[in-house]
Amino acid sequence: MTRLSELGESHIISRVLTRNPEPAHVIVGPGDDAAVTAPEGRLVSTADMLVENEDFTRDWLDWELLGRKAAAQNLADVCAMGATPHGLLVSLAVPNDTDITDIEALYSGxxxxxxxxxxxxxxxVPIIGGDLSSSKLIVIAITALGTVQEDSATLRSGARPGDSLYLAGTVGRAAAGLDLLFAGLRRDTAGPELRSLIDTQLAPQPDYGALRTLGTASAMIDVSDGLSLDLARVAAASGVGIDLERALLDDLVDPLLPAAEYVLDSRAKGVSGDAEGVADSANGPVMTAEDLALSWVLDGGEDHGFAASASPRQDPGVGWRRIGEIRTGHDVSLDGTPVPASGFSHFGK
Amino acid sequence: MTRLSELGESHIISRVLTRNPEPAHVIVGPGDDAAVTAPEGRLVSTADMLVENEDFTRDWLDWELLGRKAAAQNLADVCAMGATPHGLLVSLAVPNDTDITDIEALYSGxxxxxxxxxxxxxxxVPIIGGDLSSSKLIVIAITALGTVQEDSATLRSGARPGDSLYLAGTVGRAAAGLDLLFAGLRRDTAGPELRSLIDTQLAPQPDYGALRTLGTASAMIDVSDGLSLDLARVAAASGVGIDLERALLDDLVDPLLPAAEYVLDSRAKGVSGDAEGVADSANGPVMTAEDLALSWVLDGGEDHGFAASASPRQDPGVGWRRIGEIRTGHDVSLDGTPVPASGFSHFGK
Incomplete structure (x- = not known):
């Protein structure tokens, strides 16, 4: 074990960046006061931060998966604009007794x-800059940059009544994985089925490839805070209503039933240490496994699925499934019944 | 007092961004998955993070000054490339019992x-994106973007023997301010002279305007980690040696003598709670106020002065002072005597 405190900052940086690619659009990479790159067209930029004890705990920590997740949540935002990733800036704070191999694993992710x-x-997609500092808590803050041709960014505001609503990737799996972690299950003790849900929580895998196959989307969003909340954002930005069809969600809900049974069982036994998020609803009347699985699908973000609206006359490409339609109105509903926007929020309501 | 936990995330964001400008180059500002902007020429990008208890303590915290500092240290890096600032992405984590007015003060800074x-x-310079999350520790991670015309970025690698070395702004004042804080002095108890040094530590004011007046710089760096370390970076990148002239540093050293006397006095009385950085040298033979002031000037970063090399035939513009010259070799010296690179580093040596 070699602690960071035994190494110099520049030595650490050169070690973790060994694998950094150098595409032609990088003119000056890491090492000067700032990077110089050559974007083509418009610049797309987004930033997101993961903080220990808020977004993950030391108890579940896998450094490589943390790196994957930090990159995924930012790349998903860039890609949900219809953009091509251009580069990442990575600011990392870790305790200075951290083993260099853990930091190498994080960068590997x-x-x-x-x-x-x-x-x-x-x-x-190169890393073009960032910062390394010491801190008691692990913090990883990423800015992802992308480029898009003039006027071709896909915004939240373009959905029109009559469009169909499509999803690429999944929703609900990461939320199920989180509840499994809260219920005390861990990667190394879980069977393959539940483990894969925990893995989605620890390192979601957005379906970037699907973005190449959907024809022209009128609106798109990275579903990071849950369908109910993120679609409410699309509805508000577009001035439309959105109706989800329950029957079209079966393929998302059904695979989560074993996890829902596991979580409800463990709650019934009172072994759940930390019950957050959807667990609140456990205080109401008896919750079935289907209720819980559906709540994960409706309110669980962090799979980083892409939701897009497009003309129903257009064949959805590979990787896209229809889950509902855009209608007049201003809310989100499920088979016509309003769905409260109860996805994740860091503060208050 | 209104705690963040009583407010919704989007309400907080719209409140702190009320003052956000909307220049023409911002096509889609905060609120979608990512921003869309129109950079002209090459893109310059840099990221830096401030973490509570590493870069500042709750005891000295002034939210507005923290905001100024976070912006300054990133803008200085962009400007040290000769670039024009394009926008900031601001990721902030704070305890969720933080008063909204404190966050407003930070954004105001x-x-x-x-x-x-x-x-x-x-x-x-608009804020074009970012993230707001909760955390026990305050963390502010900023990415600053800028633009520069093709091939016109000023790198660290262009210094040539025979060039003069110039400085815009100051060095050493922030380090003096930090040692005053470590010695127990605070903004509200300090007289105006020492208080202004503490203010430089809490909120440095890079001399951005000077960047318009220097003709053609062959190399430039934002002095954030101390002249000795940052000039060693220029020397290494350019393959040159750099000689500082002691007599030319008088205007930087002399104003720090009262602070040096205060700090040495307080160390002699043993009242210094936390002695870091240059304090190490206090364990050697007797240190004079001039020794300490000079060490601040040589090893103290965080004023975010700009050091640039340029032809001596060229008149330095307003705001620039000559402090030395570029020579053959590969090290940094003071009147010919090597200066060890002992500026700030988060890890190890």
């Missing part, structure tokens, strides 16, 4: 996910 | 500094 996006979207 | 840079460089 960042590169893995950047390469996965690059392969799907035929581009190369 | 961000806007103040962005406006100061914008006025000096005739541009408008």
């Amino acid at each position: 960042l590169f893995e996910e950047a390469e996965r996006a690059g392969t799907a979207l035929e581009c190369t | 961000l806007f103040e500094e962005a406006e100061r840079a914008g006025t000096a460089l005739e541009c408008t």
Whole structure:
């Protein structure tokens, strides 16, 4: 074990960036006061931060998966604009007794996910800058940059009544994984089925490739805070209503039933240490496994599925499933019944 | 007092961004998955993070000054490339019992500094994105973007023997302020002279305007970690040696003598609670006030002065002072005597 405190900052940085690609659009990479790159068209930029004890705990921590997740949640935002990733800036704070191999694993996860996006979207996604500092808590703050041709960004505001609503990737799996973790299950003790849900929580895998196959989307959003909340954002930005069809959600809900049974069982036994989020609803009348699985699908973010609206006359591409339709109105409903926007929020309501 | 936990995330964001400017280059501002902007020329990007208990303590905390500092340290990096600021992405984590007015003060500091840079460089610097989350520790991670015309970025690698070395702004004042804080002095108890040094530590004011007056710099760096360390970076990148002239540093050293006397006095009385950084040298033979003041000037970063090399035939513009020269070799010296690179580093040596 070699602690960071035994190494110099520049030595650490050169070690973790060994694998950093150098595509032609990077003119000056990490090492000067700032990077210089050559974006083509419009610039798309987004930033997101993961903080220990808020977004993950030391108890579940896997450094490589943390790197994958940090990259994925930012790349998903760039890609949900219809953009091509251009580069990442990575600011990391860790305790200075952290083992260098843990930091290498974290960067390895960042590169893995950047390469996965690059392969799907035929581009190369380098780390072009960042910051390394010490802190008692682990913090990883990423800015992802992308480019899009003039006037071709896909915003939240373009959905029109009559459009169909499509989803690429999944929703609810990461929320199920989180509740399994709260119920005390861990990657190494879970069977393959439940473990894969925990893995989605620890390192979601957005379906970047699907973004190449959908024709022209009128609106798109990275579902990071849950369908109910994120679709409410699309509805508000577009001035429309959105109706989800319950029957079209079966393929998302049904695979979560074993996890829902596990979580309800463990809650019934009172072994759940920390019950957050959807667990609140356990205080109401008896909740069935289907209720819980549906609540994960409606309110669980962090799979980073992509929801897009497009003309129903257009064939959805590979990776997209229809889950509802855009209608007049201003709310989100399920088979016509209003769905409260109760996805994740850091503060208050 | 209204705690963040009583407010919704989107309400908080709209409140703190009330003052956000909307220059023409912002096509889609905060509120979608990512921002869309129109950069002209090459993109310059840099990221830096401030973490509670590492970069500041709750005991000295002034939210507005923290915002100014976070903006300044990132804008200085963009400007040290010769770039025009384009926008900031601000990721913030704070305890959820934080008063909304404190967060408003922090953003007010961000806007103040962005406006100061914008006025000096005739541009408008909006916040184009970011993230707000809860955390026990305060963390503020910023990415600053800028633009520069093709091939016109000023790198660290262009210094040539025979060039003069110039400084805009100051060095050593923030380090003096930090040692005053460690010695127990606070803004509200300090006289105006020492208080202004503490203010430089809490909210440095880079001289952005000077960047408009220097003709053609062959190399430039934002002095954030101390002249000795940052000039060693220029020396290494350019393959040159750099000699500082002691007599040319008088204007930087002399104003720090009262602070040096205060700090040495308080150390002699043993009242210094926390002695870090330059305090190590206090364990050696007797240190004079001039020794300490000079060590602040040589090893103290965080004023965010700009050091630039340029032809000596060229008149330095307003705001620039000559402090040395570029020579052959590969190290940094003071009147010919090597200066060890002992500026700030988060890890190890």
